[in-house]
Each structure stands twice: as C-alpha cells, then as structure tokens.
Amino acid sequence: MKKKFYITTAIAYLNGNPHMGHALEIIQADCLARFYRLFGEDVIFQTGSDEHGVKIYTAAKNNNMEVKEFIEKYYQAFIKLYNKLNISYDRFCRTTSEIHENAVKKFWIKMKQNGDLEKSEYSGLYCIGCESFKVSNELENGVCPFHPNRELIEVREENYFFKLSRYKEKLLKIYENDEIQIIPSRRKSEIIGILNSQLEDVSFSRLKSKMPWGIPVPDDDEHVIYVWADALANYITNVGYESNMEEFNQIWPADIHLIGKDITKFHAIYWPAMLLSAKIPLFKKLFVHGFVTIEGAKIGKSLGNIIDPFYFIDLYGVDTFRFYMLKNIPSYDDGAFIENDLITVHNENLANDLGNLVLRVYSFIERDFNGKIPPIKAIKPEDEELIKNFHFEKELREYIDSFQINKALNRVWDFIKFINKYINEMKPWELLKSGQIDRYSTIVNILTQAIRTVAIYISPFMPNSSREILEMIGAPNFNTFNDIKFEENINWNIGKRKILFKKIEKIQTNQLQLFDFKVGKVINVEYHPSSSEIYLLTIDLGNNYKTICAKIAKYYKPQDLLNKTFVVLSNIKSREIKGVLSEGMLLGNIDPKSQTLKIAEIKGNPGEQIYIGDLEPIKSEVSAKQVDKLKIKVYDKKIKIQDKFLKTKTDFATIDLPDGIQLS
Ligand SMILES: [Zn+2]
Structure with missing residues (x-):
C-alpha cells in the first residue's frame, strides 16, 4: 500500500475576493502536491474556507446581506479561481459544514477535559484584521503591523481562555528537536523568540451577544468558539477526526501545512499546543511563504491595493501565470509581481526555450518521417550524455522537501537548456542534407524522448502544457517519476501541431x-x-x-x-x-x-x-x-x-x- 501524504493550505477567509496572495499559496500547494504524486506518494491535498468570525459578520451586515449569502458569494469566487488555476485539491473544508462544526465541538471538549479551557475576565486590544488580541510588543507605532489602517478595538468581556502558557516548555523542546520542522528556518527563530519572550493564555471564545457568527461553545450558550480555534481545526476535522477515526489515523498527521508568514504564530504555537492538549499527534512540517508585493506593499484586502489574479490569468493564460508565480516569487520570501517580468519569462523561457524546442523536433518528425517517431540506429557518447541527464529526480525531491520550488523549476530548465544545446551541436537539419539518415533518425528519436521527459518534469508547474506536449509527440501518459526512462523502441505517432506559447509584446x-x-x-x-x-x-x-x-x-x-x-x-x-x-x-x-x-x-x-x-x-x-x-x-x-x-x-x-x- 502506498504511503499517505497529507498536505494542506491555509483556508481562505471569505470576506472578499481572492487576491494575488491566495493565488500564490494555492499554486505553490498544487505544485507540491503534484510533485509528491510523482514521487509515488498517496497524496491528500486539502484546502478550504474559513467562514466564521467578526470580519465576515460585520462585512455582511455592512453590505446588507445575510451572512450565508455573503459567504456563498466569495466561496464561489474562490472555487472559480481554483478551477481556473487547475488546482488538483482532493478535499475542501468549509468551516460552516456540519462535519467540521461537530468535530470542533468534540475537539473543544477534549481540550477542556484536559483542563486547558477556563473562563476568566479579560480586556485587551483586538485587531479585527488579524482576528486576534494584540499585546503591546506586537504593535508598531500603536497599530497592528499587518493592518496599519485599521483601528484596534478595546474588548472587555468574560471569555474562555486556552492555557497556552502551560505549553511553553514543551513547544520549545519540539522546535529544539525539530519535531516540527519550520521552513525557512528564520521563521523558526522568530517562533522561538516569541516562545521565550512571553506566552500568555489566549482568549478562545467570544460572547455570542456581541458576535454570534461562530460555532457555539459546547454546554455554554453564551459563547461562540474563537475563529482561529475553529479554523485551525479544519486540518483534522475534514479528514475524519471524531467522525471516522480509522480514516483519520491513516491520513493524520499532516506532512505539510503550507501557510503565509503573517499567520506563523497561530500555526507554530497555538495549533501544536491545541493538538498536545487534545492528545493528537503533531504535524510534521510548516512551510511558510512570503507575500506578493507591488513595490514593497503586501497585496492584501485591507490595504486596498488588490491586484486581480483573474485578470492576469485570462490575459496571459493559466500556465504562464503559474510558471511566473513559481519561478519569480521565491518560495519563502516576498516577491514583487511585475507584469513586464511575466512577459519576459513567457517569451524567453516558455516561447523560446520550451515552445521552440518542441516545435522544432515536431517539425522534423512531421516533415521527414511521415509523423512517426523514427528508430534508433546507433547511440554515440554525446547521446548517452543527454540520456544520462534525463534523471535528476533525487535533486528535485530535495528541493521540494525543503520548499524551494523556484530552485526545482530552475533545475528543470537547466535540463531544457541542455537539450537545446544538444540540438544546436548535433545540427540534425544538416544531417538530412548530407545524407546521414541513420544519424538523423537516432537524434530525432532521442530528442522526442527527452521532450517526453520534460513534459513529466514540468507537469507540477504547468499541468496543461505538459499534457499538450505529450499529445503533440504522441507519447504515453505517466503517473510517477518511475515512468521516466529511455527506451530502445518506441512506437509513437505525432498528434496535432500546436503553438504552445505565442510571444507577447511588452507593455510600452x-x-x-x-x-x-x-x-x-x-x-x-x-x-x-x-x-x-x-x-x-x-x-x-x-x-x-x-x-x-x-x-x-x-x-x-x-x-x-x-x-x-x-x-x-x-x-x-x-x-x-x-x-x-x-x-x-x-x-x-x-x-x-x-x-x-x-x-x-x-x-x-x-x-x-x-x-x-x-x-x-x-x-x-x-x-x-x-x-x-x-x-x-x-x-x-x-x-x-x-x-x-x-x-x-x-x-x-x-x-x-x-x-x-x-x-x-
Ligand atoms: Zn492585524
């Protein structure tokens, strides 16, 4: 039986349309999931939507909409984006679903039974943007650094508190021993810094009279569960926790939680503490990506500088968009979205390096071999050199395991460049003229197999283009990296000619x-x-x-x-x-x-x-x-x-x- 591999994204908060940051995270996660499938893992890829909390509640009211209707509108927008982006998620958790709500209540009871949830009076400054209380050293110039345009609200009420402080030492030990791995490691240092400075108990409920839009606290009608406690649980509730424990034990623990850097604290401190409290095994890795920026400003909803991903996907095509985001936005740093850069990588990497290569080889077969891949006659050392280069699966695995998607992509491109170098040195077009048909035939065969290998390697980045290339050269489909091989005899016939990537003019x-x-x-x-x-x-x-x-x-x-x-x-x-x-x-x-x-x-x-x-x-x-x-x-x-x-x-x-x- 194949090993389960469980990867998640953060769930999208449904108070607005998806922006570039959402697109980046879901594309990264999809690329990782597709890689792990190629590595032969039995992947479960989950995403979802966070549908409770003050922000949604007030935004719906301000728009004169029923909360359910408001949520549904944005839920549809996210689904539309994921479909457009060709996202291969297996499961989608909505936090208003019955299965989630029931499991959250049971999770709550487990934490309570462990003595970690108690009522007490609290007053503090609350950032609605973050949906969390802020202590003074989390503020910059008196405002939340993530939401400088939002006012902090003073909240004074009786809440259930989660006894986070109890877990300080345990969490420190966990990160000391890398029981949970945080990548990049500087995010781990930040978390250790927070753990060492202060770790106060956290308010884990809100008064229903003030904020009714949440999951009710079990056996206490006056309170609803804090939105983060509710949302984080999606990672377990939607894979069988307390509803199908057999399934749950197969899938959990998560192998990778992929998140943005603004929510590291919730995932690296609250979430493992909650799991420890409920006696659930810890997840394995936390991959933390940066922000997509326009000249230094985060692209988020709150600052109002939204750039619409739909616009760019429709204009330039889904695979160009995916390719650009995965190549030019470093996996775990901030990166600027620059339209002219997108056009540059499209023209240079996709149209020139890849598109031309496929079309050249296709043309040899179409014109000189009646559309049938010609046979191999005799292999020379320079051919063997190329064939040897088919294999770099292990290198890719290392990049992917350490969340360096852009490096994996560049490694694939090194291979494509190597093939282009081979073709330029072999000059197959001259062989025909000089009557060296056998040599020509051999080279075209090897090139076709190299292109099939490329199609497999690019599939996590650009699944559509991968499929189109296979169709063009008439090569069989693939499941895993085990399908990468050089064969002495292939029996393929080319499909329809297609321009994979048309050149785009730069914006003047x-x-x-x-x-x-x-x-x-x-x-x-x-x-x-x-x-x-x-x-x-x-x-x-x-x-x-x-x-x-x-x-x-x-x-x-x-x-x-x-x-x-x-x-x-x-x-x-x-x-x-x-x-x-x-x-x-x-x-x-x-x-x-x-x-x-x-x-x-x-x-x-x-x-x-x-x-x-x-x-x-x-x-x-x-x-x-x-x-x-x-x-x-x-x-x-x-x-x-x-x-x-x-x-x-x-x-x-x-x-x-x-x-x-x-x-x-
Ligand atoms: Zn904030």
Missing part, C-alpha cells in the same frame, strides 16, 4: 497616453443617498460636468472641497457605486502619519489638460483595472507616473504626502 510606455487627466473644479458636494461615508461631487470639467462618488466624507467637510481644483481622471469607465454612477476618479491616499486622506490638487481652469510628462493623451476609455496597474507615486510632494510628472503646461499636480506613497 505610450500606454500612458490612454489616461486622460484634467483639472476638475468641485462645484457641488452632497451625501450619497445610501452612505454617509460617500460624497457625490459635481465636477466642472470645462465643457461638461461629471459626478464622482468619493468615499471621503470622513476626512473632509463639504466647504473644504467646494471650489477647489483637483486632478481628475476623466476617461475612466463609469462605475456604479451603491446605485449611483461615478464618472471619474480623484487621486489620493492615506497619510500614514496623520491617518487622514490626502487628495491630489492642481492649479488651473476647469477642463485644462493635465499631461503625463510630455505625452499627449489619446481618445479612449480606461478600466479600473488599467488604473490599478498604473504606478502613481508621490515624489517631492509632486506626482510621478513611472518616470513622468503629472502637470499642466504651467503647474505641477501636488499632494501633501511623503515620498513613495502609491496613489489610487
């Missing part, structure tokens, strides 16, 4: 000409009919008026805005905001010091043209997504887009924000 600077900025004068301010946070601004643009919905009522009184002139993006597609069409956009952002919103201003007459550097705008309409992709930054109180300043013929646009802040 003159794309900036699409954006039409104008001086706009505010001539009327009133509240949005259904929101006291949003103003409806009537903007004079010289020869016409536009309405802009601006969520700035918290920061400005109407008289502060009236008759002022601002930078207005005048050709953005109109968007409906709570029933009112917004026909333009202002530029601004929060001042990190004063926490107030600043808006870009400019002197001039209503309707006067604002230029990006010296570029003349061209007639067009731009989407919000195109605007999101613009890098609009503050520089010396002026505004820079890429390397060009925003200005009229006579004046610069200005904003009272520190350098480097991105405007949107």
Whole structure:
C-alpha cells in the first residue's frame, strides 16, 4: 500500500475576493502536491474556507446581506479561481459544514477535559484584521503591523481562555528537536523568540451577544468558539477526526501545512499546543511563504491595493501565470509581481526555450518521417550524455522537501537548456542534407524522448502544457517519476501541431497616453443617498460636468472641497457605486502619519489638460483595472507616473504626502 501524504493550505477567509496572495499559496500547494504524486506518494491535498468570525459578520451586515449569502458569494469566487488555476485539491473544508462544526465541538471538549479551557475576565486590544488580541510588543507605532489602517478595538468581556502558557516548555523542546520542522528556518527563530519572550493564555471564545457568527461553545450558550480555534481545526476535522477515526489515523498527521508568514504564530504555537492538549499527534512540517508585493506593499484586502489574479490569468493564460508565480516569487520570501517580468519569462523561457524546442523536433518528425517517431540506429557518447541527464529526480525531491520550488523549476530548465544545446551541436537539419539518415533518425528519436521527459518534469508547474506536449509527440501518459526512462523502441505517432506559447509584446510606455487627466473644479458636494461615508461631487470639467462618488466624507467637510481644483481622471469607465454612477476618479491616499486622506490638487481652469510628462493623451476609455496597474507615486510632494510628472503646461499636480506613497 502506498504511503499517505497529507498536505494542506491555509483556508481562505471569505470576506472578499481572492487576491494575488491566495493565488500564490494555492499554486505553490498544487505544485507540491503534484510533485509528491510523482514521487509515488498517496497524496491528500486539502484546502478550504474559513467562514466564521467578526470580519465576515460585520462585512455582511455592512453590505446588507445575510451572512450565508455573503459567504456563498466569495466561496464561489474562490472555487472559480481554483478551477481556473487547475488546482488538483482532493478535499475542501468549509468551516460552516456540519462535519467540521461537530468535530470542533468534540475537539473543544477534549481540550477542556484536559483542563486547558477556563473562563476568566479579560480586556485587551483586538485587531479585527488579524482576528486576534494584540499585546503591546506586537504593535508598531500603536497599530497592528499587518493592518496599519485599521483601528484596534478595546474588548472587555468574560471569555474562555486556552492555557497556552502551560505549553511553553514543551513547544520549545519540539522546535529544539525539530519535531516540527519550520521552513525557512528564520521563521523558526522568530517562533522561538516569541516562545521565550512571553506566552500568555489566549482568549478562545467570544460572547455570542456581541458576535454570534461562530460555532457555539459546547454546554455554554453564551459563547461562540474563537475563529482561529475553529479554523485551525479544519486540518483534522475534514479528514475524519471524531467522525471516522480509522480514516483519520491513516491520513493524520499532516506532512505539510503550507501557510503565509503573517499567520506563523497561530500555526507554530497555538495549533501544536491545541493538538498536545487534545492528545493528537503533531504535524510534521510548516512551510511558510512570503507575500506578493507591488513595490514593497503586501497585496492584501485591507490595504486596498488588490491586484486581480483573474485578470492576469485570462490575459496571459493559466500556465504562464503559474510558471511566473513559481519561478519569480521565491518560495519563502516576498516577491514583487511585475507584469513586464511575466512577459519576459513567457517569451524567453516558455516561447523560446520550451515552445521552440518542441516545435522544432515536431517539425522534423512531421516533415521527414511521415509523423512517426523514427528508430534508433546507433547511440554515440554525446547521446548517452543527454540520456544520462534525463534523471535528476533525487535533486528535485530535495528541493521540494525543503520548499524551494523556484530552485526545482530552475533545475528543470537547466535540463531544457541542455537539450537545446544538444540540438544546436548535433545540427540534425544538416544531417538530412548530407545524407546521414541513420544519424538523423537516432537524434530525432532521442530528442522526442527527452521532450517526453520534460513534459513529466514540468507537469507540477504547468499541468496543461505538459499534457499538450505529450499529445503533440504522441507519447504515453505517466503517473510517477518511475515512468521516466529511455527506451530502445518506441512506437509513437505525432498528434496535432500546436503553438504552445505565442510571444507577447511588452507593455510600452505610450500606454500612458490612454489616461486622460484634467483639472476638475468641485462645484457641488452632497451625501450619497445610501452612505454617509460617500460624497457625490459635481465636477466642472470645462465643457461638461461629471459626478464622482468619493468615499471621503470622513476626512473632509463639504466647504473644504467646494471650489477647489483637483486632478481628475476623466476617461475612466463609469462605475456604479451603491446605485449611483461615478464618472471619474480623484487621486489620493492615506497619510500614514496623520491617518487622514490626502487628495491630489492642481492649479488651473476647469477642463485644462493635465499631461503625463510630455505625452499627449489619446481618445479612449480606461478600466479600473488599467488604473490599478498604473504606478502613481508621490515624489517631492509632486506626482510621478513611472518616470513622468503629472502637470499642466504651467503647474505641477501636488499632494501633501511623503515620498513613495502609491496613489489610487
Ligand atoms: Zn492585524
């Protein structure tokens, strides 16, 4: 019987649409799962959704939606993303499912029976962004470092407390002995640091009267279980814990929990302590990935700088997207998402290195051998050299076991480059001309087998392209790395010709000409009919008026805005905001010091043209997504887009924000 190999992702919190960070984690996990299947393990790959907690509860209320309806909307969005990304998960845990809720209650009772859950009075600062209490040394400048734009809430109530402090020594020993391995190791050092500094008991319940959206505490109607205690349990509840213990004992412990660096503490401290308390074996490895950034800012929901993964997948194709994320975002560090880099790796690595190789060999077979792979006649040492290079499974296993996906990918690419070198040295196209048919036949055969080997190796990164390559060369499918072999006799016929990766043109600077900025004068301010946070601004643009919905009522009184002139993006597609069409956009952002919103201003007459550097705008309409992709930054109180300043013929646009802040 094959060995079970259980790998999980963190479960997605359903209070918004998926962003790049979610895409990165699920692609990494899928790649790992596919590798372990190739290694011959019996893989169980689980992901899921975290569907309780304050954030969801309040967000649903703010959107005038039933909580269930709200959750369902985002659940569907995540499923859509996972389908688009070709994610091969085997199980999906929803924390509102009956199987999960029942098992969480039983898990709770086990911890309680062990004396680890007790009621006591508590007051503290709570970050809704993290869904956790914050002690003073976790704050930076009085705010949560992960959610600097959110206010901390003072909570004072009677809660059940989990006696985390009891587990301090045990946890330290666990990490000393690498009973749980944390990769990268600097994350382990951080955890040991936290364990050594202070380990207070944690509030593990919330008052139902304040926050009803959670799993009820067994035998206590007044409390619901803390969302993290509920969510972490998904790793056991959905694989049989307390519902099918035979299955559970086969699957558990998890071999890998893959998570983001912002939730290491929950997974490396709370979770093992909970398992110890309930006398459940510990998981084996914690892989901690970094953040996807745009120029240093984390891509998350709270900061509002979301970049939509769907957009890039649809534009460039799923395998290019997967390849780029796995290659250019280092597995356990932060990495910047840069669209032009994606285009570069697509053109160089996929279209040139891989696509051309496949197409060249395909063409030899199609043109000179009637579509049938020609036989081997005699093998020379230089051929043996290539055949020997088919095998580097062990190296890949080492990279994957230590969560270095990008290194595994680069190792596969070394092989592809080696094949390209072989083809350039053998010059098969000349052999035909000089009548060396036997040699030509042998080389084409070996190349075809090398390409099949490539198809197997790239399958964890790009499953679709792998399959397409196999179809093109008519090679048999594969299950594991044991199927990598060189055969003396193969009997394959090529399939349909296909361009695997078409070259993509780089984004040119003159794309900036699409954006039409104008001086706009505010001539009327009133509240949005259904929101006291949003103003409806009537903007004079010289020869016409536009309405802009601006969520700035918290920061400005109407008289502060009236008759002022601002930078207005005048050709953005109109968007409906709570029933009112917004026909333009202002530029601004929060001042990190004063926490107030600043808006870009400019002197001039209503309707006067604002230029990006010296570029003349061209007639067009731009989407919000195109605007999101613009890098609009503050520089010396002026505004820079890429390397060009925003200005009229006579004046610069200005904003009272520190350098480097991105405007949107
Ligand atoms: Zn936070």
